[in-house]
Amino acid sequence: MADAVAERLKAEIANGRFAHADVLPGERELCAMFEVSRTTLRRAIESLAEEGALSRHHGAGTFVRRGAPHIDQPLSRLTSFTEDMRLRGFKASNVVIKRGLFLPTPEETMMLGVSPRDQVFRFERLRLADGAPMALERAVVPAAFIGDGSEVGESLYAALEGRGWRPVRALQRLRATLLAPEEAALLQTPRRSAALEIHRIAYLGDGRCVEYTHSFYRADAYDFVAELSLGDGKGASA
Numbered sequence: 001m002a003d004a005v006a007e008r009l010k011a012e013i014a015n016g017r018f019a020h021a022d023v024l025p026g027e028r029e030l031c032a033m034f035e036v037s038r039t040t041l042r043r044a045i046e047s048l049a050e051e052g053a054l055s056r057h058h059g060a061g062t063f064v065r066r067g068a069p070h071i072d073q074p075l076s077r078l079t080s081f082t083e084d085m086r087l088r089g090f091k092a093s094n095v096v097i098k099r100g101l102f103l104p105t106p107e108e109t110m111m112l113g114v115s116p117r118d119q120v121f122r123f124e125r126l127r128l129a130d131g132a133p134m135a136l137e138r139a140v141v142p143a144a145f146i147g148d149g150s151e152v153g154e155s156l157y158a159a160l161e162g163r164g165w166r167p168v169r170a171l172q173r174l175r176a177t178l179l180a181p182e183e184a185a186l187l188q189t190p191r192r193s194a195a196l197e198i199h200r201i202a203y204l205g206d207g208r209c210v211e212y213t214h215s216f217y218r219a220d221a222y223d224f225v226a227e228l229s230l231g232d233g234k235g236a237s238a
């Protein structure tokens with residue numbers, strides 16, 4: 001019985017009756033809608049939460065989680081999230097978690113090649129495609145390039161480009177990880193879901209470092225694709 005209710009709830013989610021990130025109606029309303037008891041309804045909701053179709057937030061209710069779009073991301077192009085999503089026909093949006101000028105951490109000081117007394121613009125965002133959370137990004141840019149960050153709107157790279165400091169080269173390190181509970185909650189994935197942890201250091205044409213970003217990309221939403229070639233051919237045979 002609970003399984004049948006779970007299937008019907010899933011069908012309602014798929015046909016858009018309950019949109020992504022909507023709070024589900026209360027138990028009484030759902031019981032009346034599906035003509036089932038509270039126990040059956042609770043079991044159905046529990047199984048959908050385990051599957052990841054719903055997420056429960058204590059005190060805030062039960063939210064609908066529609067699947068995130070799936071992205072094949074080439075590893076060779078230095079594009080921005082906003083551009084990437086637009087090129088794929090998705091609407092990019094952000095939930096800003098933190099922004100402002102701060103002193104750099106010792107790690108950021110070394111990565112960015114700034115002094116510990118130089119301020120950096122910190123920009124932490126949840127990045128969404130068509131309303132679905134895709135990645136969590138914590139970007140740091142020396143204030144020398146971005147000022148107090150007040151010109152930064154939806155796109156960090158657009159703001160850097162506006163000041164003539166768009167990065168032209170980047171180094172990226174990717175590794176598999178399991179999300180910590182608070183990151184999983186922000187990305188609306190089940191606890192300890194798999195993710196790709198990415199560190200990007202981006203450079204200007206003159207070699208100065210303009211961005212250091214630490215991100216978590218949802219593993220169920222991204223395939224990173226690399227093109228391989230034989231290289232310059234030198235040293236191929238002895």
Ligand code: 16G
Nearest residue numbers: 080081082155156157158198200213
């Ligand atoms: C991408 C970059 C990130 C950069 C952001 C700028 C990766 C792993 N990360 O998401 O480093 O800060 O684009 O995007 O590719 P924006 O211009 O839309 O803010």
